[in-house]
Amino acid sequence: MLVQRLPDTSLTVALASGGREFFGWGQDRHMVADLFDAVNQNTRSTGQWGKGKAPKIPEFPRPKKAKAKKKASKRSVSVAEIYRRFSGR
Template sequence: MNILARGLPDTSLTVALASGGREFYGWGADRHMQADLYDALNQNTRATGHWQKKAPDIAPYPRPTPKTAPAERPKTKTVAELYRGFN
């Protein structure tokens, strides 16, 4: 099963549950790079703009956050733990 799970796309629910929870579902490398690009463009716009008074505060792109701190998360999850996450 481990070999099959490694072949799953990074946007799959199984990979999301192994990464920290359902909030990571659909967040593959491409979406993370797009969010980083969005933030970089906004920071560039804010830094190089000619503002009359004050530069506007541009909120960063919302990203999923794990429910627990990274140090507290287990490094690996068993198949049974992943299955419990589906239910």
């Protein structure tokens, strides 16, 4: 089923993106988070920190992406084994 014209902040789009934690995360919120991180990175790289190192500025909190499931290792299967699987009803 294809659902069209849903707002990007809807729960349906969030569930399709990876889970409930993406609810409310439209393009505008992603852009604001990227802008926040860019300003912080610019501040770290151009600041006058004296003798010390630049402080670590935390990134904007984002929802965690779902981890990809590990694929089962592909094992070679003989023709005889395939035949046995299909004929063993």
